[in-house]
Amino acid sequence: MKNYKETLYWSAQIAFWSLLNAFVFVRYWTVSRHGNLIFWQESISFTVYALIGIFCTHEIKKYLGKNVFSDKTKTSPVLHTIGIVVFYIITSSILALLYTKLCNSVIYPLLDINIPEKESIDHRFNFLVENIIILLSWVACYIPIKVMLELNRSNKERLILKANLKESQLNTLRGQINPHFIFNSLNNIRGLILEDAHKSREMITRLSDMLRYSLTKNDFDAIALQDELEMVDNYIAISKIQMEDRLQFEKNISINTKEILIPPMIIQMLIENATKHGIANIKNGGVISLNIKQEANNLLIEVVNPGKLASDSNSIQLGIKNIKERLALLYKENASFNLDEINNQVIATIQIPLS
Numbered sequence: 001m002k003n004y005k006e007t008l009y010w011s012a013q014i015a016f017w018s019l020l021n022a023f024v025f026v027r028y029w030t031v032s033r034h035g036n037l038i039f040w041q042e043s044i045s046f047t048v049y050a051l052i053g054i055f056c057t058h059e060i061k062k063y064l065g066k067n068v069f070s071d072k073t074k075t076s077p078v079l080h081t082i083g084i085v086v087f088y089i090i091t092s093s094i095l096a097l098l099y100t101k102l103c104n105s106v107i108y109p110l111l112d113i114n115i116p117e118k119e120s121i122d123h124r125f126n127f128l129v130e131n132i133i134i135l136l137s138w139v140a141c142y143i144p145i146k147v148m149l150e151l152n153r154s155n156k157e158r159l160i161l162k163a164n165l166k167e168s169q170l171n172t173l174r175g176q177i178n179p180h181f182i183f184n185s186l187n188n189i190r191g192l193i194l195e196d197a198h199k200s201r202e203m204i205t206r207l208s209d210m211l212r213y214s215l216t217k218n219d220f221d222a223i224a225l226q227d228e229l230e231m232v233d234n235y236i237a238i239s240k241i242q243m244e245d246r247l248q249f250e251k252n253i254s255i256n257t258k259e260i261l262i263p264p265m266i267i268q269m270l271i272e273n274a275t276k277h278g279i280a281n282i283k284n285g286g287v288i289s290l291n292i293k294q295e296a297n298n299l300l301i302e303v304v305n306p307g308k309l310a311s312d313s314n315s316i317q318l319g320i321k322n323i324k325e326r327l328a329l330l331y332k333e334n335a336s337f338n339l340d341e342i343n344n345q346v347i348a349t350i351q352i353p354l355s
Contacts (some may be wrong), residue, residue, distance in 0.1 A: 160329060228264065246286075248288070250289045
């Protein structure tokens with residue numbers, strides 16, 4: 001796909017400059033050419049002018065792609081565009097005039113071609129005006145096309161994100177809060193009713209809140225961190241009915257982070273993996289630590305649990321892929337997700353930009 005776009009771009013570049021310079025050349029040759037120059041000499045000159053134009057417009061395209069259409073600019077995109085266009089108009093004019101001067105002072109004398117100074121000045125002035133018009137024509141064609149392509153790309157990304165989030169919601173119902181988990185939870189709560197009726201009612205309420213959360217919050221791209229933490233607390237409380245003292249949970253949450261928006265279910269997914277693939281496989285259990293803080297302009301989310309990475313687990317691989325894809329679609333390359341094993345501890349780290 002990339003090679004196809006490159007081929008199409010360079011084909012369009014060559015065709016554009018060839019047609020424009022052919023038009024200018026024909027008009028120049030039939031109306032205002034230098035009387036002493038022959039066809040092939042003028043052809044070479046206009047080919048050089050076309051190559052200069054291709055070079056300058058390609059640089060404009062690269063700069064706009066990196067600094068305007070990539071959303072990295074901190075100033076007005078319009079000012080950036082005007083500035084770079086003016087810069088390369090001046091650059092192309094200087095290069096073309098240098099080539100003309102080289103011809104007039106070196107090449108033409110060697111070929112015994114004598115061009116009056118006034119005619120040479122007029123020629124350079126006319127070329128300068130035409131060069132500016134041609135470059136502005138290229139910009140006038142390129143920018144609308146690029147804007148349409150960017151809008152089309154953004155629409156595609158939004159559709160992919162919507163589909164990904166929908167798939168995430170289905171995975172949540174099938175895998176994150178799956179029927180097996182609900183079945184076990186209800187069985188554990190049923191056994192708890194005879195021991196502690198008040199606590200069993202509390203667990204039913206928590207389970208109900210989890211189901212409501214999974215059905216409603218996944219329709220949003222982002223929710224408040226505080227809402228996600230309530231979901232996590234409910235999950236831990238219900239899991240403790242079965243694991244009892246084997247499951248310990250610690251939270252270290254910076255107060256100033258609770259209203260920050262994050263993708264829904266993303267922390268809950270990490271906590272569940274830590275529970276299912278970490279604590280559940282250890283006889284004496286262990287502690288799951290959730291650490292959330294703000295570092296510079298990023299939100300840092302860290303989940304630590306005892307255990308080892310089960311690289312062959314399909315559910316873990318699916319969860320990792322889901323998290324990475326959602327972060328990439330929402331934040332592009334500005335967010336990151338890492339899963340490491342250090343000293344018999346599994347550390348999952350998510351970094352999300354705050355702006």
